[in-house]
Amino acid sequence: AQSVSQHNHHVILSEAASLELGCNYSYGGTVNLFWYVQYPGQHLQLLLKYFSGDPLVKGIKGFEAEFIKSKFSFNLRKPSVQWSDTAEYFCAVTTMEYGNKLVFGAGTILRVKS
Amino acid sequence: DVKVTQSSRYLVKRTGEKVFLECVQDMDHENMFWYRQDPGLGLRLIYFSYDVKMKEKGDIPEGYSVSREKKERFSLILESASTNQTSMYLCASTLRGPNGYTFGSGTRLTVV
Numbered sequence: 001a002q003s004v005s006q007h008n009h010h011v012i013l014s015e016a017a018s019l020e021l022g023c024n025y026s027y028g029g030t031v032n033l034f035w036y037v038q039y040p041g042q043h044l045q046l047l048l049k050y051f052s053g054d055p056l057v058k059g060i061k062g063f064e065a066e067f068i069k070s071k072f073s074f075n076l077r078k079p080s081v082q083w084s085d086t087a088e089y090f091c092a093v094t095t096m097e098y099g100n101k102l103v104f105g106a107g108t109i110l111r112v113k114s
Numbered sequence: 115d116v117k118v119t120q121s122s123r124y125l126v127k128r129t130g131e132k133v134f135l136e137c138v139q140d141m142d143h144e145n146m147f148w149y150r151q152d153p154g155l156g157l158r159l160i161y162f163s164y165d166v167k168m169k170e171k172g173d174i175p176e177g178y179s180v181s182r183e184k185k186e187r188f189s190l191i192l193e194s195a196s197t198n199q200t201s202m203y204l205c206a207s208t209l210r211g212p213n214g215y216t217f218g219s220g221t222r223l224t225v226v
Contacts, residue, residue, distance in 0.1 A: 009154060034214055044204065044217040090156060101147070101172070102206075102215055104156040 002027045002098055004091050004105035012111045013081050021076040021108050023091030033074040034092040034102070035065055044090070050074065061085070083114040117141075118218035120205050126224045133192040135221050137205030144210050146188035147172075148180065151202040151220070160203075163188055164210075195225045 007022035025031060035047040048059025055067040065076045074091060091105040121136035139146065145164055149157040149172075159172030161180040169180050177199060181189045188207075192199055202222050206215040 004156075006156075036217075043219040044206075046214040049214050092157075100145075100210075101159060101162060102157075104149075104158075106154055106156040 002103045004093055004103055006091055006105035006108050008108050010109050014113050016080045019078040019081045021089055023074045024072050025093045027095055032094045035076050036090045037087045039087045081112050083112050086112045118207050118216050120218040120221050122221050124222050127195050131195050133195050135190040135203055137188045138186050139207040143207040145208045147206045148190045149204045197225050200225045
């Protein structure tokens, strides 16, 4: 079965620090990859997605992610975080073989200190 | 924008009660999903539906059932609530194919 691993459950950064959140998935076929964000008290929102093409994907709010097929990874990055980026971040994957159902990682809670 | 509306933001129910969680989407999406979200476990799929009157089990269906009588509405039913079903429940919908989902705001259910 497909699974998604997020390396860190809690990350604490100071404002202006660079961010990289790790995500690895366990499926050898064609995948579609997503990063979602959940701000405190709010619903899950799509940050960015990768279906095909350029493996460097840009999303909202200055986030980007790079798909590295050989490493089964889809890490999320932001060059300079802000206090407002404090949230929980979820990596997720769909595959045609799994009926395009989203499989989520456990999430990474990011706290940005002002 | 697609809206996915969950009827209750917070619910407190007693052990053994039958609980209904309602979800409505307004963009004619075929696919609807129920997840539960628990700290350190992420989101886990309970049930999903690809069309009216169709339902399929997700990864953790035990203790739950669903109903989809109309395309826009997908209900999650806890037949006899237990304390281990205390959780945040999220509904989502999407068009067919590998699209990103739209999520509702969630229902935080506490079973006492």
